[in-house]
Amino acid sequence: xxxxxxxxxxxxxxxxxxxxxxxxxxxxxxxxxxxxxxxxxxxxxxxxxxxxxxxxxxxxxxxxxxxxxxxxxxxxxxxxxxxxxxxxxxxxxxxxxxxxxxxxxxxxxxxxxxxxxxxxxxxxxxxxxxxxxxxxxxxxxxxxxxxxxxxxxxxxxxxxxxxxxxxxxxxxxxxxxxxxxxxxxxxxxxxxxxxxxxxxxxxxxxxxxxxxxxxxxxxxxxxxxxxxxxxxxxxxxxxxxxxxxxxxxxxxxxxxxxxxxxxxxxxxxxxxxxxxxxxxxxxxxxxxxxxxxxxxxxxxxxxxxxxxxxxxxxxxxxxxxxxxxxxxxxxxxxxxxxxxxxxxxxxxxxxxxxxxxxxxxxxxxxxxxxxxxxxxxxxxxxxxxxxxxxxxxxxxxxxxxxxxxxxxxxxxxxxxxxxxxxxxxxxxxxxxxxxxxxxxxxxxxxxxxxxxxxx
Amino acid sequence: xxxxxxxxxxxxxxxxxxxxxxxxxxxxxxxxxxxxxxxxxxxxxxxxxxxxxxxxxxxxxxxxxxxxxxxxxxxxxxxxxxxxxxxxxxxxxxxxxxxxxxxxxxxxxxxxxxxxxxxxxxxxxxxxxxxxxxxxxxxxxxxxxxxxxxxxxxxxxxxxxxxxxxxxxxxxxxxxxxxxxxxxxxxxxxxxxxxxxxxxxxxxxxxxxxxxxxxxxxxxxxxxxxxxxxxxxxxxxxxxxxxxxxxxxxxxxxxxx
Numbered sequence: 001x002x003x004x005x006x007x008x009x010x011x012x013x014x015x016x017x018x019x020x021x022x023x024x025x026x027x028x029x030x031x032x033x034x035x036x037x038x039x040x041x042x043x044x045x046x047x048x049x050x051x052x053x054x055x056x057x058x059x060x061x062x063x064x065x066x067x068x069x070x071x072x073x074x075x076x077x078x079x080x081x082x083x084x085x086x087x088x089x090x091x092x093x094x095x096x097x098x099x100x101x102x103x104x105x106x107x108x109x110x111x112x113x114x115x116x117x118x119x120x121x122x123x124x125x126x127x128x129x130x131x132x133x134x135x136x137x138x139x140x141x142x143x144x145x146x147x148x149x150x151x152x153x154x155x156x157x158x159x160x161x162x163x164x165x166x167x168x169x170x171x172x173x174x175x176x177x178x179x180x181x182x183x184x185x186x187x188x189x190x191x192x193x194x195x196x197x198x199x200x201x202x203x204x205x206x207x208x209x210x211x212x213x214x215x216x217x218x219x220x221x222x223x224x225x226x227x228x229x230x231x232x233x234x235x236x237x238x239x240x241x242x243x244x245x246x247x248x249x250x251x252x253x254x255x256x257x258x259x260x261x262x263x264x265x266x267x268x269x270x271x272x273x274x275x276x277x278x279x280x281x282x283x284x285x286x287x288x289x290x291x292x293x294x295x296x297x298x299x300x301x302x303x304x305x306x307x308x309x310x311x312x313x314x315x316x317x318x319x320x321x322x323x324x325x326x327x328x329x330x331x332x333x334x335x336x337x338x339x340x341x342x343x344x345x346x347x348x349x350x351x352x353x354x355x356x357x358x359x360x361x362x363x364x365x366x367x368x369x370x371x372x373x374x375x376x377x378x379x380x381x382x383x384x385x386x387x388x389x390x391x392x393x394x395x396x397x398x399x400x401x402x403x404x405x406x407x408x409x410x411x412x413x414x415x416x417x418x419x420x421x422x423x424x425x426x427x428x429x430x431x432x433x434x435x436x437x438x439x440x441x442x443x444x445x446x447x448x449x450x451x452x453x454x455x
Numbered sequence: 456x457x458x459x460x461x462x463x464x465x466x467x468x469x470x471x472x473x474x475x476x477x478x479x480x481x482x483x484x485x486x487x488x489x490x491x492x493x494x495x496x497x498x499x500x501x502x503x504x505x506x507x508x509x510x511x512x513x514x515x516x517x518x519x520x521x522x523x524x525x526x527x528x529x530x531x532x533x534x535x536x537x538x539x540x541x542x543x544x545x546x547x548x549x550x551x552x553x554x555x556x557x558x559x560x561x562x563x564x565x566x567x568x569x570x571x572x573x574x575x576x577x578x579x580x581x582x583x584x585x586x587x588x589x590x591x592x593x594x595x596x597x598x599x600x601x602x603x604x605x606x607x608x609x610x611x612x613x614x615x616x617x618x619x620x621x622x623x624x625x626x627x628x629x630x631x632x633x634x635x636x637x638x639x640x641x642x643x644x645x646x647x648x649x650x651x652x653x654x655x656x657x658x659x660x661x662x663x664x665x666x667x668x669x670x671x672x673x674x675x676x677x678x679x680x681x682x683x684x685x686x687x688x689x690x691x692x693x694x695x696x697x698x699x700x701x702x703x704x705x706x707x708x709x710x711x712x
Contacts (some may be wrong), residue, residue, distance in 0.1 A: 357673075396545065400547040401547045401549050403531060403547070404549065405549065406535070407531050407535055408564065408565075408617070409562050411532050412530065412532060414564070419552070421552075422552040422596070423550070423551055425550070425551030426550070427554070
């Protein structure tokens with residue numbers, strides 16, 4: 001590991017107020033970490049963070065979450081560079097035990113405990129031609145590739161939390177698949193939190209696929225405790241490239257997880273966003289796709305299940321910049337207990353996007369009287385001869401369907417489970433690989449069980 | 456005194472404060488086929504739903520027993536596990552749940568663990584064949600986008616897989632072409648001739664005697680205005696086809712007068 005010695009490991013209290021954040025940034029600058037984000041850029045980002053409004057400052061309809069009241073008390077920021085002495089191997093083993101998919105074949109990846117890379121390898125991709133590296137190492141070894149793409153795909157300057165992620169970046173990954181290379185097994189990027197310490201984790205992930213390249217990247221969030229994870233994901237799909245980008249968010253019940261993920265889709269490329277928000281107390285995600293050249297396509301399949309007092313706030317924003325380009329978005333969400341959800345689906349078809357085809361469908365299922373989900377689909381069409389469809393439903397469980405299942409002798413808990421799981425199925429089937437689909441079904445099942453036990 | 460059979464005694468059912476069934480007495484003995492006929496709105500489907508335990512139907516009096524076990528007060532799933540099966544007139548769709556999974560769950564719920572996976576699979580394929588159903592059905596979502604005929608075939612497939620003690624077929628024959636009708640009837644007959652279904656009792660709710668040509672009724676009842684107006688043998692069904700319900704209605708009125 002080029003930059004990893006025990007000496008440059010530091011923890012910095014990550015405070016709630018601006019002064020503490022400034023101070024943290026100074027300490028970070030003084031540490032002079034190799035391959036770290038530029039200090040001036042960090043400063044600019046922190047200034048933006050201070051000035052940008054919190055998302056959804058004007059709550060729409062029933063959705064309530066005051067981002068202005070977010071606090072960062074009792075968090076620590078680490079450089080993410082070496083194994084903290086205070087941690088034993090136990091949490092790593094425990095976290096790995098929770099990860100059936102990691103036991104399956106994969107094409108390499110990175111595993112983080114908090115912001116810290118665990119057992120980093122010199123080359124972490126199985127295929128010699130493919131690069132999977134911590135972002136800091138990639139900055140040193142592939143400066144041109146990083147300079148070309150990093151920070152230029154996601155609009156972090158317009159997003160308060162993406163700006164925060166840029167200011168305090170302390171980990172990340174660079175995945176590069178060169179022209180024509182097809183990676184069959186998934187590349188896995190894992191962030192686990194140890195319940196022993198609540199960290200402020202700021203990952204920055206960059207995935208670059210060359211022309212005709214194909215890959216599946218799975219980003220996972222697991223573990224216990226109450227971490228604050230705030231990250232940025234940038235994807236560049238070269239001509240005819242095909243990327244399945246999967247996020248499985250199963251962070252602990254107290255976690256707050258913020259991500260902005262953006263894709264730049266070039267000519268005839270296909271990016272599939274697959275998102276499953278199944279954990280955390282608060283999750284805010286923006287999925288962006290810029291369809292900037294003829295034949296570019298983005299397919300989004302997202303699901304969330306919010307229970308207890310959890311909040312999930314999801315935005316998909318698809319920009320058809322030229323035509324013809326294609327997008328297909330499907331979102332399924334459910335809320336139980338006092339779970340709150342919001343989905344904003346924006347599609348913009350610009351004047352030059354003739355012949356484009358955009359479809360957006362979202363369905364929300366409310367499983368308790370106190371649960372709430374807002375869905376706000378919005379189409380903005382400035383081109384002629386385009387096909388655009390959007391549809392949204394919010395409803396409770398279909399009583400006729402439930403009675404039908406009961407009438408076959410299936411007990412109520414099982415019937416509820418069956419109908420609820422079935423509701424998610426059309427989106428689950430769009431995730432790549434039967435192993436992953438089964439894993440998501442199992443995770444949803446566990447959430448439904450919690451819910452029906454309480455019922 | 457508990458009796459064998461699917462028995463209703465003075466069953467009274469209201470829907471939103473309106474009494475629909477005004478005291479129904481029926482006894483379907485094991486192995487028997489009873490036909491229940493009657494004009495639209497006479498309460499036939501209400502009887503089916505009330506017996507199956509639909510929460511929208513309010514039982515205001517009487518009893519429903521299955522081989523002596525009181526069903527009223529039991530939730531719908533327990534009634535099914537006691538041995539009752541309802542073939543729906545309008546089966547609900549369960550999007551996202553495959554027919555294969557649904558069949559397995561239903562069989563498992565009613566007859567827990569009695570078949571090895573291989574034997575279960577063999578049973579499913581045998582019944583698919585009886586019903587002229589493509590095995591591709593197994594991968595489709597339950598009733599989702601099914602045609603009317605496909606839905607009814609799936610009802611019969613479920614009945615055949617569950618092999619209940621008593622089945623209520625609520626207009627399973629309506630809207631079917633002759634091929635579908637024959638397939639549906641064949642499934643019921645095959646079940647009656649199997650070891651599992653030898654003692655099975657049927658309550659066949661229908662408008663038309665044609666299904667009874669394939670599945671002959673031992674007893675025919677005519678329901679009018681929430682009451683059993685007349686009970687007779689198979690010839691009663693033929694008479695209704697010739698003369699219509701009005702003749703029966705008039706007869707009953709005359710008898711009462």
